[in-house]
Amino acid sequence: MRINGGHLFTDLQLAIVAERLRDAEHPMKVLAAEDNPVFQSMLTNMLTKWGYEPVVARDGNEAWEALQQPDGPQLAILDWMMPGLNGVDICRAVRASGREPYVYILLLTGRTDSQDLVEGMEAGADDYLTKPFQAHELRVRLRAGRRILDLQQQLLAAREALREQATHDGLTGLLNRSGILEMLDKELARASREGHPLSVLMVDLDRFKDVNDTYGHAAGDAVLRESARRMQESIRSYDSAGRYGGEEFLIVLPGCDGPSAAAQAERVREMFAATTFFAGQRPLAFTCSIGVSSRAHPCETDSDALLREADLALYRAKEHGRNRVLVSADMPVCELSHTP
Ligand code: GH3
Numbered sequence: 001m002r003i004n005g006g007h008l009f010t011d012l013q014l015a016i017v018a019e020r021l022r023d024a025e026h027p028m029k030v031l032a033a034e035d036n037p038v039f040q041s042m043l044t045n046m047l048t049k050w051g052y053e054p055v056v057a058r059d060g061n062e063a064w065e066a067l068q069q070p071d072g073p074q075l076a077i078l079d080w081m082m083p084g085l086n087g088v089d090i091c092r093a094v095r096a097s098g099r100e101p102y103v104y105i106l107l108l109t110g111r112t113d114s115q116d117l118v119e120g121m122e123a124g125a126d127d128y129l130t131k132p133f134q135a136h137e138l139r140v141r142l143r144a145g146r147r148i149l150d151l152q153q154q155l156l157a158a159r160e161a162l163r164e165q166a167t168h169d170g171l172t173g174l175l176n177r178s179g180i181l182e183m184l185d186k187e188l189a190r191a192s193r194e195g196h197p198l199s200v201l202m203v204d205l206d207r208f209k210d211v212n213d214t215y216g217h218a219a220g221d222a223v224l225r226e227s228a229r230r231m232q233e234s235i236r237s238y239d240s241a242g243r244y245g246g247e248e249f250l251i252v253l254p255g256c257d258g259p260s261a262a263a264q265a266e267r268v269r270e271m272f273a274a275t276t277f278f279a280g281q282r283p284l285a286f287t288c289s290i291g292v293s294s295r296a297h298p299c300e301t302d303s304d305a306l307l308r309e310a311d312l313a314l315y316r317a318k319e320h321g322r323n324r325v326l327v328s329a330d331m332p333v334c335e336l337s338h339t340p
């Protein structure tokens with residue numbers, strides 16, 4: 001997480017912006033699908049001169065192939081009449097595939113009958129040019145296509161940023177409560193499908209109110225951010241950590257049975273106990289308590305029970321003096337078909 005002009009950007013948002021900038025540095029690929037060799041070489045020369053990277057297709061099948069590549073062209077000039085799939089067939093196939101990002105299609109046609117053009121546009125073409133055409137006309141129409149694609153890129157980036165905002169916590173950058181609960185449901189469904197164990201840790205910082213009272217709320221916020229960062233570092237890449245409440249965190253451990261989850265919880269507890277945090281220049285120490293719950297054979301409907309058991313175990317850890325891990329007994333509530 002970085003601070004920029006008072007705004008917090010998560011690493012994912014920064015990565016999205018970096019990707020867009022990288023894209024802008026490369027010439028844009030344009031599919032030139034044309035079976036007539038003379039027109040094909042004219043198209044290729046023009047595109048290169050205008051700073052595009054032409055991707056050549058000599059018939060409809062080659063064009064369809066090029067458009068299906070993961071980093072295939074997003075701007076396509078399709079001749080209507082071609083051997084194999086024709087331009088209109090390709091328009092239909094592209095739109096039916098619902099591919100993202102959007103492919104902007106410019107249809108080249110010798111046909112001038114308005115009924116034909118309606119057919120082309122209805123098949124999903126964005127624009128058309130009637131052959132023969134002036135070079136500058138193609139150039140401005142490609143520019144119009146580019147503008148549409150740029151707008152769509154901005155829309156996609158905004159959608160990704162919104163999704164990121166909706167599922168992540170602004171202070172720590174971890175998944176927020178609904179984000180981590182969604183992750184728990186997803187991992188439970190997978191574990192029950194694949195027959196793997198699953199555990200959760202409910203982590204609560206001990207006497208965190210004292211940190212706020214002694215050092216101020218802003219220092220408390222900084223300590224929460226640092227706690228989240230260190231917690232994230234102390235789990236495996238396929239585990240998920242989220243901010244469940246104020247100073248309470250939920251960690252989902254797919255593939256972990258009770259004993260491994262208890263060992264993981266112990267590592268997190270030790271990390272807190274051994275770490276010196278800082279409120280400005282002033283060092284401060286605090287601990288955490290952790291409740292663990294587990295399913296050796298999870299079923300999809302276990303999430304509420306797992307959370308309840310972890311919460312109860314956490315409550316007991318607090319009662320027993322804090323700075324400790326307590327494991328809820330593995331209480332199988334699954335149907336018989338889930339037992340080995
Ligand atoms: P316990 O060991 O029983 O958990 O004690 P505690 O003080 O941690 O628990 P309590 O529930 O009494 O207080 C939670 C504290 O966490 C109080 C609240 O101000 C603080 N807190 C919660 N969210 C935030 C936050 O976003 N920023 C800061 N700075 N503090 C927070």
Ligand code: MG
Pocket residue numbers: 034035036079080081082
């Ligand atoms: Mg042709």
Ligand code: MG
Pocket residue numbers: 204205206207208247
């Ligand atoms: Mg607490």
Ligand code: MG
Pocket residue numbers: 204205246247248
């Ligand atoms: Mg709490």
